[in-house]
Amino acid sequence: MLSHLAAVALTTAAPVAAVPDLVPAADREIVFTVEGTPTYGTLHVPAHRAGQRLRAALLLPGSGPTDRDGNQPRMSPNTLAQVADALDRDRVVTLRFDKYGTGATGLGAYRDHPETLDYPAFVRQAKAAYETLREQPETAPHALTVVGHSEGAMTALLLGGSVRPRPASLVLLQPQAIRLLDLVALQLHAQIAEAARQGQLDPEQQRTVDAAIDAAVTALREHRPVDATGLPPAVAQLFQGFQGQNGRFVDSDDAVYPPATAAALRPGTRVLLTCGTNDAQVPCATTDALTVALRRAHVGGPGRVRLPGVDHLLHDAGHPDTPAPAVLDALHRFAGR
Template sequence: MVGSIAAGALPAAAVPSVPSVPATDREIAFTVDGTVTYGTLHLPAHRRGRQMPAVLLLPGSGPTDRNGDQPPALTPHTLAKLAEALGRDGAVSLRFDKYGTGRTGLGAYAEHPETIDYPAFVRQADAAYRLLASQPEVDRRAVRLIGHSEGALTALQVAVTAESRAAGVGLLQPLAQRFLDVLARQLHDQLAAAVAAGQLSRQEQRTVGHAVDRAIADLRAHRPPDTTGMPPALAALFQALGGPNQRYVETIDALDPASVALRLPPRTPALLTCGTIDQQIPCHTTTRLATALERAHTHGPGRIVLSGVAHDLTDPANPDVLAPATLDAVHRFMRHGVR
């Protein structure tokens, strides 16, 4: 207040101008478990010396890189677009190439990729969270996590165990059930759609559906999945899940997202979104997770249903940009709890 009064008493020409720093992307690297992880720190335009809120962005499943892409086939730029939107809101963001993607690659796991498990990804994200909080431009009391799809579970895991309490956790179209339960539902939905399109008979649907359930049970019993009766592509999927990816699958499937959410510190600001046309994570599958957030006494905005929004957070009529409903939900989340 004293500084404001003094400045107001001076002639306009005598008030020193505050230098402005333009928006920029800074390449960043950190080491965890013997692997150098590479990422992008996005800094919005800001006054020099100002400390800003920040967000760690966590990608979905599979080989999804720091930008939310699986090149060359899938390049929606989901996380890159989120970083730009957060920057317009005045927030720093960090996104990184998780194991098996981008410049990071498999790192220390390259010689034995079958040994990587889900906790390794959580440790990688936790190291990124601590690095983000340590940046000179960041207000370490205002660091949040936003995870998309499978990344939402990682965001929950980090928020539960972080030594420096997270200022909020955003779950965008999240993995809301156990990993193999989600996979089984998606496959059964695809079988039903194939029947509706005349591509499968009801008997073929039952046969393949039983094979899917049997293979899921095998994976959970630590047995090689029986792929008898499956189409070749589906058999190859389960052989990969029970082969080089077995350790990862078993360790992530052991986690129930709702149970993890119950461990969040009380009063943590939380956002959960679901899209009405999201075929991968339908809204009804997020109800138990939304209830868990309430039982954990988190604060709003809570669950927000995004009308006409798909899994990649866009409106299919305009897929080159994030849907306005998505941007509004993220903006509400970033403003919640701000003093």
Template sequence: MAAPAASAAEPGALVPAADREIQFTADGTTAYGTLHVPAHRAGHRLPAALLLPGSGPTDRNGDEPPALTPGTLAAVADTLAGDGVMTLRFDKYFTGRTGPGAFQGDPGRLDLAAFTRQAAAAYTTLRDQPEADRHAMLVVGHSEGGLQALLVARTVRPAPAGLALLAPQDERLLDSLAAQLDGQLDQAVAAGQVTEEAARANKTALAAAVADFRAGRPVDTSALLPPLAQLLNALFGPDNARFVRSDDAVYPPDVAREVRPGTRVTVTCGTADARVPCATVPPLLGALARAHTSGPGLRTLDGVDHFLHPAGTPVNEHALAPAAVAALHEFARSWKR
């Protein structure tokens, strides 16, 4: 049952916290999400944050069920609710209740822009909720969702007052992927699972595969270890090639330079994050500085992994690390009611 709108209660009366199932349409597909409205006084407008998930089939809660359920976005929504921020998180294409929609049978038509249009439609839906303060619209993106937050910010109106980029994609997609895979090969050498010679050969073959894909040449994965070959064949295959190519064409710092001056921005990196290491963040930070955004700026989260959990926490544990919670509270402080 839908929660009562703010205008339905007597002005000044306390409206209890509630979730509402929300739907909106983009490119012929109805998407579904959860609007969380924290407790507030009737008639008061609330800061409103759109939450954007990471890469792959990641749903409104930040999960890829059944195997991967860290609950990152659900936990972010709970944390921001403590600061009086309402949130909308949704099932993107091929996840949750939304499913494939208009892309059923032809997932190869999806590209990065399609996901950006879907996220922009979600932002408009959030903006138009009766409780939302249009002067305090925010976008919070995790991992690839951090890049999407930057892309959405340059298209929607009003422009977001704040962006929280949580372990954001800060390099071209295939550069980031290659670095991750190189690191995994180094770990395999240290564990005695592959030889140093085999690791070097696979790194060389991986770099060649990426270069060939970018150049539009046939990609040969035969020299790669089977798990690496399987991964690249899936990414470069007909179902995913268009999306991968469109995402890889974007250098996140270039988009960051277009953020509206004065936008309040938080960027986090976890020292235990192997996917988006802190060492790769400076170009993104430099671009945000040149765009004349305001702080808090970078928050380095000691001992925190990619899912904003303490390092070593089981991946299906839903509690955010205290450092991540603190960074979110600091981000929301300007709009706390």
């Protein structure tokens, strides 16, 4: 036993290279100012060696009052917080923030005139967030990714063709891939068809409502008042909400055709586009034109990945509160490379 210990002592007496200090994973509150509005966010930094620069991703939320974690009033799926957790496993720094109208940011400079808040303002806010992420001491500025969910994916596409340096990759999770009002009309027609299937509407009533939906979309695009005649009360209320204070935002969002934005991407940009087969809000078929446009832009793969049984919030039947395994696998395959 003594001789064994002596041998160990002899073999370990040689100089050993110093092990770099390990910095534990941590969240850091970030504040950056955009056009007079302090914008609040969370920077998550995975465990890493001191001084090491890591790949990093900006996370962009979906439409409506969706905050940095992917939550809305009375609905807390934690979509973006869970995406940040998933990317941590591949040692990717993430920044997520409260966009206008949400969380600690609120309306900011638009508080006294919310009717002037349009979609380009959200794009500018996201661009400022990207620049903030680029400047963090833990991030590698030429290894940045933009990850967007739903409407945030459309914003990610716009950033991908305009920010400097261009992002190395984009992740488009269940993206808004057609014009806003076309998507709304598609969703409403599907709901009316289901109501007819269940016997709540007869064929003539279905045709009347479908025609009224199309007429409402045309009126909005022509900046005319929407005629609610023939619309169910809930649908009429939806279209009324697209006018007035929200009119400028709806009009400016609807002006963007996502497939057209793909042409500005840097050739070779790696792109992951996911669509869930159980996504009633953004059916896979709505991503067809964008998928073709990305190929024509000569971006890198994997391109579109279909997620069996996955809904718009990245869940499946077996995982109603957390990302489905198919989602986590797609992210890991992409981020782990």
